[in-house]
Amino acid sequence: MRDIALFVLIFSLLPFVFTRPFLGVLMFIWVSLMNPHRLTYGAAYDFPFAALIVVITLISLLASKQPKKFPVTPAVVVLLIFIGWMNLTTFSALEPVRAWTEWNRVMKTMFLLMVVLVSVNTKKEIQALAWTIGLSIGFWGLKGGIFTLTSGGGSNVYGPDGSYIADNNALALALVTALPIIWYTQLTVKYRIIRYGLMALSIICLVSAVGSYSRGALLGGGCMLIFLWLKSRQKIRTGLILLLIVPLIYTVMPDKWFDRMNTIDDYKQDASAQGRINAWGFAVNVAENNLMGGGYDCFTHKMFAVYAPNPYDQHAAHSIYFQVLGEHGFVGLGLFLLFIWMAWRSGTKIIKHCKGRDDLKWASDLAAMCQVSIIGYAIGGAFLTLAYYDLFYDVVGLLILLEKVLLSNKLEPREPEAASLELNPAASQSQLNTPDRA
Incomplete structure (x- = not known):
């Protein structure tokens, strides 16, 4: 059915x-x-x-x-250079078959991002895109949050099979990244019941992330919430809502969840943490010995035997940064970090452009929430292998599209007089009915 x-x-x-x-x-x-x-x-x-x-x-x-206008912004330029570099590294990959398989998936993501950047041209389309991004991940947050609440947090929450977010840790990072976009959607609706429903969805997505038992998501989510409060226009209400989450977690989650979160401090005794450190050492060694890195998906038993500090402890990269470092070398990592920074600068540029403009609060709010998403991804991703996850690039795409629309002729600043007439229709009518005294 x-x-x-x-x-x-x-x-x-x-x-x-x-x-x-x-x-x-x-x-x-x-x-x-x-x-x-x-x-x-x-x-x-x-x-x-x-x-x-x-x-x-x-x-x-x-x-x-x-119109088919392709935006040429600093973030887009850096991304195109990064894409070009990743194509070059694939030709010299240490694991060619695996590399070209992953190349196929990554390039599809990048190509479709370019299609999005060309296709979206208006405020309504940007907002619809933001809603689609937020609610698509929000569905799994709702599903996982309900499971966490009904099961008392006794089992891990997982994402859809065969996807980027099938793993519990990956799903948690997706929720942390998407939550600010979901929070933005409630700022755009007039009906109170819908707004409260979206607020509840944001909270239950956070519960779902907690229910994943992901320590990386705990760190990324904590920093994301701090920036969410800092970027919010309604700090008192937002702060009160965020404060309610703490007792909710303490009430729902069992002791074994707290025991796992406490192992963040005991990384020397944690086998999982030691495995990640070994994988990070592997990435550094590959980059130091190969200008272009090892190519996509080079974190294999065969390569660990050559480059890892402990050749018998093979793990995935468990970090977007070490993943890019190992696969594309120091140049690739530099381009990746520069892209993240350019995306952040795009958000700052948009917020400054919208300052003092009531008609552009929607854009300022969206840019701010996209920056919060970047924080969640950048910190939570430090412990997860999701450097090419399309959700992150979709969020950055929103910032690029805001630059494209706001800084074009479509939404140029209005004349002060025209703006005042629109905001005060009664006054504008009286002015229109008043004879010219000259």
Whole structure:
């Protein structure tokens, strides 16, 4: 039944994509982030919905007469250079077969980000994209949060099988990254009941992240919440809501959760932590001996035997930074860090542009929440292998699109007189009815 429902939903929407390529963008983001097909058990489970949507979206975009302006911002330039460098490192990969397999997946993510950057051109489209990003991950936060509350936090929360976030730690990082975007959505609605519902979703997503038992998510989530409060326009209300989360966690989570979180301080006795340190040492050694790193997916038993401090303790990178370092060398890591910094600067630039503009509060709020997402990803990702996770690039894409729309002629600052007339229609009417005394 689920398979039929998903086929009917997607295939009934595809005809509209031919006339509105942006609808295809939203559908692809939804399928790639939420993975609704992983909730089915039949033909839909492995059906290539994403590929089908992308093909139709590209056809629609090429045939459409809408503007196709590609934004050339500092963040985009650095990303393009980083993509070019990753292509070069793949040719010299230490594990060629594995590298080209991962290259295929990463380049699809980057290509589709470029499609998004070309397709989105208005305020409504940016907001719709933000809602789709937030709620696609929010679904798994709701599902995992309910499971955590009903089970008393006794079991780990996992994401959809066969996805970037199948692992409990990966799902936790996704929730930490998406939560600020979900928080933004409640700032855009007028109806109180919907706003409260989105606030509740934000809280339950945090509960789900806690229920994952991810120590990296605990650190990333804690820093993310601090910045969420700092970036919030309503600090008292936001602070009170965040304070309520602490007793909720203490009430729900069992002793074994606290025991696991306490092992953060005991990394020398923690076998998992020691394995990560060994993987990080491996990444450094690979980068020092290979200018272009080891190429995608080089963290293998074979390579550990050559480069790892302990050749018998093979692990994944467990860090977006050491993952990029090991796979693309010091140059690749430098470009990756520069990209994150440029994305942050884009947010700062947008916030400054919107300062004092009531009509652009929506953009300022979204830019601020995207920065909070970057904080959550940058800190939580220090302990997880998710350097190419499309959610992060989608969030940065929102910042790039804000620059594209706000700094173009579409939303130029209005004349002070025109702005005052619009904000005070009664006054504007009286002025229009007043004869010119000259």
